[in-house]
Amino acid sequence: MAEDKKKKVTIAVMSGDMDKLMGALIIATSAAASDMDVTMFFTFWGIRAIKKNVKTGKSFMGKMIGLMEGGDISKASPSKYSFGGMGRWMFNKMMKKNNVASLAELRQMAIDMGVKLYGCGMSMEVMEIPREALIDEVVDIVGGGFFVEHASKSDFTLFI
Numbered sequence: 001m002a003e004d005k006k007k008k009v010t011i012a013v014m015s016g017d018m019d020k021l022m023g024a025l026i027i028a029t030s031a032a033a034s035d036m037d038v039t040m041f042f043t044f045w046g047i048r049a050i051k052k053n054v055k056t057g058k059s060f061m062g063k064m065i066g067l068m069e070g071g072d073i074s075k076a077s078p079s080k081y082s083f084g085g086m087g088r089w090m091f092n093k094m095m096k097k098n099n100v101a102s103l104a105e106l107r108q109m110a111i112d113m114g115v116k117l118y119g120c121g122m123s124m125e126v127m128e129i130p131r132e133a134l135i136d137e138v139v140d141i142v143g144g145g146f147f148v149e150h151a152s153k154s155d156f157t158l159f160i
Helices: 018-033 044-050 060-068 083-097 103-112 121-126 144-152
Strands: 008-013 037-042 116-120 140-142 156-159
Touching: 008 018, 008 044, 008 144, 018 037, 018 044, 018 103, 037 044, 037 144, 044 103, 044 116, 044 121, 116 121, 116 144, 121 140, 140 144
Parallel strands: 008 037, 008 156, 037 116, 116 140
Antiparallel strands: none
């Protein structure tokens, strides 16, 4: 009897919003817990999820983007009710009270479960984010072709 092959999931993460990153990481860890092979491709604002808390940018515009989008996963604000950071604080308190894992904890859980994390080279180049600014667990910096290749072989693909 032929052995069942592992199902594959590819998730493109374009948003750096707290709620969208949480959804992407919950789906990724749920799929990994279901013994699926999970690949996450972080592009544009989604790169926040795999970035260290370091300043980025070399040119004036790159430094401005680094300043405006500064911080790591812990600086992600909700897509609604941000209130200049107050919403992030409020949601984090509510999540802790209800024993919901933080974004950093969910990301670590995904890493521990074998979810593969990739950064988008083009987005990083445009926003002047060097490889050294990403967490060590990022497998590689890749392009859109990599994402398309993985997505074409996946059982399902999500764009968040």
